[in-house]
Amino acid sequence: MKDDETPPAADKSGLSRRDFMKISGIGAAVPLVLGPRMVQAAGEEVVVHGPGKTPTILMVNGNKLTADLEPRVTLLEALRNNFDLTGAKNVCDRGSCGACTVLMEGKPVYACSVLAIDAQGKNLTTIEGMSRGDTLTPLMQAFVDHDAQQCGFCTPGFVVATTHFLQQHPNPTEEDIRRGLSGNFCRCGTYDGIRAVALGKRASDTGQGGEL
Amino acid sequence: MSEYSWPDPAKRPLLGKKISRVDGPVKASGRAKYTFDYNPDGLLAGKILRCPHAHARITAIDTSAAEKIPGVKAIQIIQKPGTEIFWAGDEVVGVAAIDECTVEDALRAIKVEYEVLPHFVSDAEPPKSIAVNNGPISQDEFEDMEDNQVPDEQVVAAIRHQGISFHPDAKYLKDLQESGADPSIVAALRAAKFSSAKGARSPYKTTAVQTQGEPDAAFASAAAVVEGLYGCSAINHCCLESHGMAAEWPTEKDLLVHVSTQNLSGIAPQIAEPIGIPAGNIQVMQQYIGGGFGSKFSPDRWGIAAVQLSRSAGGKPVKIMLDRAAEQEVAGMRPSSFARVKIAADKDGKLVAWESRSWGTGGVGGGGTPPLPYNFEIPNQRKQNVAISTNQGSARAWRAPNHPQAALITMSAMEDLAAKLNLDPLELVTRNLDLVGPRAKIYRDELPIAAELMEWKKNWHPRGDKTSGPVKRGLGLSMHTWGGRGHISDCDLTIHPDGSVEIKMATQDLGTGCRTIITIVAADALGIPMDNVKLLIGDSRYPVSGASGGSTTSGGVTASTRRAAVDARNQLFAKVAPSLKAKSEELEAVDATIRVKSDPSRNLSWKEACAKIGAMPMTVRGRNPDKSKPPDLTNSGVGGVQMADVSVDTETGIVRVNKMVAVQDCGLVVDVKTAESQVIGALIMGISYALYEEKILDPVTGRMLNPNMDFYRLAGIADIGELKVHMMTGKGYDERGVIGLSEPPVVSPGAAISNAVANAIGARVPFLPLTPARVLQALENTSQG
Numbered sequence: 001m002k003d004d005e006t007p008p009a010a011d012k013s014g015l016s017r018r019d020f021m022k023i024s025g026i027g028a029a030v031p032l033v034l035g036p037r038m039v040q041a042a043g044e045e046v047v048v049h050g051p052g053k054t055p056t057i058l059m060v061n062g063n064k065l066t067a068d069l070e071p072r073v074t075l076l077e078a079l080r081n082n083f084d085l086t087g088a089k090n091v092c093d094r095g096s097c098g099a100c101t102v103l104m105e106g107k108p109v110y111a112c113s114v115l116a117i118d119a120q121g122k123n124l125t126t127i128e129g130m131s132r133g134d135t136l137t138p139l140m141q142a143f144v145d146h147d148a149q150q151c152g153f154c155t156p157g158f159v160v161a162t163t164h165f166l167q168q169h170p171n172p173t174e175e176d177i178r179r180g181l182s183g184n185f186c187r188c189g190t191y192d193g194i195r196a197v198a199l200g201k202r203a204s205d206t207g208q209g210g211e212l
Numbered sequence: 213m214s215e216y217s218w219p220d221p222a223k224r225p226l227l228g229k230k231i232s233r234v235d236g237p238v239k240a241s242g243r244a245k246y247t248f249d250y251n252p253d254g255l256l257a258g259k260i261l262r263c264p265h266a267h268a269r270i271t272a273i274d275t276s277a278a279e280k281i282p283g284v285k286a287i288q289i290i291q292k293p294g295t296e297i298f299w300a301g302d303e304v305v306g307v308a309a310i311d312e313c314t315v316e317d318a319l320r321a322i323k324v325e326y327e328v329l330p331h332f333v334s335d336a337e338p339p340k341s342i343a344v345n346n347g348p349i350s351q352d353e354f355e356d357m358e359d360n361q362v363p364d365e366q367v368v369a370a371i372r373h374q375g376i377s378f379h380p381d382a383k384y385l386k387d388l389q390e391s392g393a394d395p396s397i398v399a400a401l402r403a404a405k406f407s408s409a410k411g412a413r414s415p416y417k418t419t420a421v422q423t424q425g426e427p428d429a430a431f432a433s434a435a436a437v438v439e440g441l442y443g444c445s446a447i448n449h450c451c452l453e454s455h456g457m458a459a460e461w462p463t464e465k466d467l468l469v470h471v472s473t474q475n476l477s478g479i480a481p482q483i484a485e486p487i488g489i490p491a492g493n494i495q496v497m498q499q500y501i502g503g504g505f506g507s508k509f510s511p512d513r514w515g516i517a518a519v520q521l522s523r524s525a526g527g528k529p530v531k532i533m534l535d536r537a538a539e540q541e542v543a544g545m546r547p548s549s550f551a552r553v554k555i556a557a558d559k560d561g562k563l564v565a566w567e568s569r570s571w572g573t574g575g576v577g578g579g580g581t582p583p584l585p586y587n588f589e590i591p592n593q594r595k596q597n598v599a600i601s602t603n604q605g606s607a608r609a610w611r612a613p614n615h616p617q618a619a620l621i622t623m624s625a626m627e628d629l630a631a632k633l634n635l636d637p638l639e640l641v642t643r644n645l646d647l648v649g650p651r652a653k654i655y656r657d658e659l660p661i662a663a664e665l666m667e668w669k670k671n672w673h674p675r676g677d678k679t680s681g682p683v684k685r686g687l688g689l690s691m692h693t694w695g696g697r698g699h700i701s702d703c704d705l706t707i708h709p710d711g712s713v714e715i716k717m718a719t720q721d722l723g724t725g726c727r728t729i730i731t732i733v734a735a736d737a738l739g740i741p742m743d744n745v746k747l748l749i750g751d752s753r754y755p756v757s758g759a760s761g762g763s764t765t766s767g768g769v770t771a772s773t774r775r776a777a778v779d780a781r782n783q784l785f786a787k788v789a790p791s792l793k794a795k796s797e798e799l800e801a802v803d804a805t806i807r808v809k810s811d812p813s814r815n816l817s818w819k820e821a822c823a824k825i826g827a828m829p830m831t832v833r834g835r836n837p838d839k840s841k842p843p844d845l846t847n848s849g850v851g852g853v854q855m856a857d858v859s860v861d862t863e864t865g866i867v868r869v870n871k872m873v874a875v876q877d878c879g880l881v882v883d884v885k886t887a888e889s890q891v892i893g894a895l896i897m898g899i900s901y902a903l904y905e906e907k908i909l910d911p912v913t914g915r916m917l918n919p920n921m922d923f924y925r926l927a928g929i930a931d932i933g934e935l936k937v938h939m940m941t942g943k944g945y946d947e948r949g950v951i952g953l954s955e956p957p958v959v960s961p962g963a964a965i966s967n968a969v970a971n972a973i974g975a976r977v978p979f980l981p982l983t984p985a986r987v988l989q990a991l992e993n994t995s996q997g
Contacts (some may be wrong), residue, residue, distance in 0.1 A: 070313045087242025091452045092921040097678035127242030144236035147889045151723030152239030153452040153502030178930035189893030191929040
């Protein structure tokens with residue numbers, strides 16, 4: 001699991017339940033696409049989506065993205081298949097490996113284990129939203145300098161996770177890193193470089209991976 | 213010295229330095245597009261319905277309900293009713309539909325009926341009395357061996373020894389040869405005895421029965437003899453990007469595929485044959501690949517299905533990427549390997565005799581034969597191996613096929629022998645270096661370096677940590693070798709009149725640093741910055757380069773690039789020599805200038821020089837191998853030494869790696885930075901397979917119990933300890949030329965860690981992974997013994 005000591009963020013959703021209903025009203029005009037319905041369950045009003053496609057709005061990297069999605073579609077599938085945001089990778093598809101890590105309200109989540117409809121109204125940040133054009137973030141540059149990547153398939157997940165981890169632990173110990181970055185797996189074996197990145201070593205300090 | 217030779221150390225502006233990988237930024241920012249990320253307009257989602265039984269015959273397939281689901285665009289029956297299925301997860305039906313949800317619904321709507329047949333998935337030690345299948349080899353068995361990449365010499369030996377029960381005609385042999393089979397196999401088939409005799413039906417096949425010298429006499433007169441049981445379970449490749457392909461037909465005759473592959477230049481021929489179109493009409497593309505490790509050389513049956521589904525869907529792109537369960541269950545495993553070993557030494561600690569009875573499984577095809585004893589050519593030997601055919605997805609080459617298993621078995625036995633002799637194992641291997649052949653010199657250089665990095669002399673203790681407390685600490689070591697000669701490679705290098713340089717090569721970068729070393733070699737030879745070189749790979753329309761298997765890529769691509777760059781440089785010299793009032797052989801390319809060696813003030817900037825090419829760009833082709841342009845720029849046969857420092861909690865059985873040291877040779881190191889990363893990565897992968905990884909099959913259902921990443925456990929960042937890498941460079945190494953590095957460093961970690969655990973707790977844990985249960989069992993056996 002991700003090391004995370006922040007309290008759950010307050011719901012900053014731009015969308016109220018009423019907004020949902022308005023959206024669904026628009027969506028209902030589209031054949032085969034039905035918005036959420038309200039039903040009474042155990043004495044409470046519950047929003048029911050689907051089973052068909054439902055209009056879905058996601059706030060990703062500051063952009064409002066819309067698609068008609070079945071409720072079973074995960075956030076990861078929506079990002080990758082509907083919005084071509086392919087930095088988050090589909091690897092284990094069940095919350096074990098961290099390759100699909102994105103930030104939801106600033107906190108890392110496994111996008112494979114969040115339904116797209118449940119991510120509505122949340123501020124989402126993917127790896128694509130972290131750098132601008134060809135300019136890398138300093139952390140991404142540290143991944144390059146320490147050669148903390150080989151095939152690169154786990155790298156975006158690690159970059160997102162490490163970005164958040166370092167916000168929480170600006171001066172981490174090795175023990176902090178062991179606990180805080182254990183939510184991501186790498187197959188090529190790049191942890192040594194990632195550890196150096198997280199420790200904030202200069203590449204020339206490590207004796208390995210240094211730039212000439 | 214030929215002008216093509218690798219330059220002297222003083223004239224290497226870029227070679228052998230620490231340079232960041234050129235595709236680092238695009239990967240770190242998430243912009244690198246892998247096959248899995250290919251998302252063209254109109255893309256259809258493809259998925260495969262798989263057989264849930266480990267052994268069965270398909271009796272009926274009904275796709276009618278699936279066909280009626282709106283959004284389903286194509287259905288392809290991959291294996292027809294009547295077909296016998298030999299492993300769970302095998303492909304039965306492929307479906308393409310407008311999105312993932314629809315294709316999943318369609319798979320659920322397909323009804324397949326099976327006659328379930330008995331399965332066999334055990335790789336336990338073969339009973340002594342079991343009938344051994346030594347009958348003639350059937351066509352199926354032969355093709356299985358080829359599909360499973362059983363080493364050529366083993367296939368040839370089996371054909372000679374057992375005969376064959378089929379008649380390979382001239383066309384069959386020709387097709388075989390054209391598909392890339394080794395000529396020795398074709399020759400063996402041509403000469404093979406036909407036999408209709410039925411061999412005993414048995415999952416066990418004896419391979420590699422061999423005796424040399426006089427083992428009985430040697431054991432009888434030896435000063436020390438130990439017997440042991442060693443081995444490792446089957447493991448998976450577990451590529452993070454699963455296997456898969458996106459196929460589309462831009463016209464009825466032309467096919468475009470994006471595929472996750474280690475074999476970009478070799479994919480089209482493998483599709484052309486089953487699909488029935490000319491290979492030249494197939495374009496294969498791949499920019500980035502999320503891991504291969506030996507499992508991605510073929511388009512695979514799901515890839516062919518994607519091609520067929522696309523054709524049925526009017527040519528629209530269909531992408532099939534395996535889900536995690538299929539990736540783990542069918543897309544590659546490393547054979548298990550176990551052995552009972554007897555090893556002996558004389559009173560001076562010189563190895564004199566070896567006896568082994570090994571076994572293991574690599575799926576239906578039986579599995580590999582570990583080269584025992586590993587690395588040390590012990591004079592008197594008796595050995596046999598039993599390959600067990602089991603109902604599971606077939607083995608694929610896994611980094612350094614058979615070597616990690618063989619190193620584990622051999623180096624463990626040597627460590628146990630050293631303990632019996634009350635000898636430091638470092639001393640034992642050193643005394644026996646004359647048995648490793650020409651690599652002895654390399655190990656003699658490497659062993660002291662490794663020992664110093666590990667502080668071996670200070671930290672090593674005789675077997676069994678005698679300090680108080682439950683946590684015991686120990687050291688272990690292992691050694692390894694591999695070939696690694698460069699493969700065939702063609703390289704087109706173009707110099708444009710504006711001074712830009714472009715390289716085209718149909719190779720692939722698996723994350724090894726292939727792009728980086730090609731760019732370094734070209735820029736180094738041309739005396740220009742790396743940014744000046746535009747490298748184009750990942751498209752089968754570029755010049756052919758070999759598959760990335762067996763650590764052959766680095767030697768191949770650097771050799772062809774070097775030859776192309778030297779030729780291009782010489783042609784440029786010829787163009788500019790008149791304006792510098794010099795002969796072309798008097799010029800050199802340094803610091804982005806072309807200048808007269810004896811008078812550097814007479815020079816042109818690189819850009820000015822290139823402007824003299826004329827209006828048209830200039831392209832030259834470099835090749836490897838190329839006897840007309842000596843010397844041989846690549847080589848074979850590396851040596852490496854690794855040491856491990858572990859702590860074992862004898863109450864919980866948990867093993868932790870405190871530190872690992874790797875000292876590695878790979879000839880001339882082109883980029884020290886990515887080379888070190890490759891070795892560090894291998895250490896981490898080794899820690900992972902030594903401690904955690906195991907493909908677990910359920911004897912009842914015949915299915916893999918852990919086809920996921922929760923219970924197929926990889927090492928995480930918390931598990932790796934301190935890692936120290938030393939690359940051998942300089943005199944004695946550089947002049948060997950470039951040798952591949954992907955396989956060798958992954959061979960030794962299992963043996964080094966297992967030996968360190970034995971040194972810590974005073975007991976041998978026989979099998980990898982070294983799970984807490986196995987460690988506790990070994991401790992219990994020792995206390996009872």
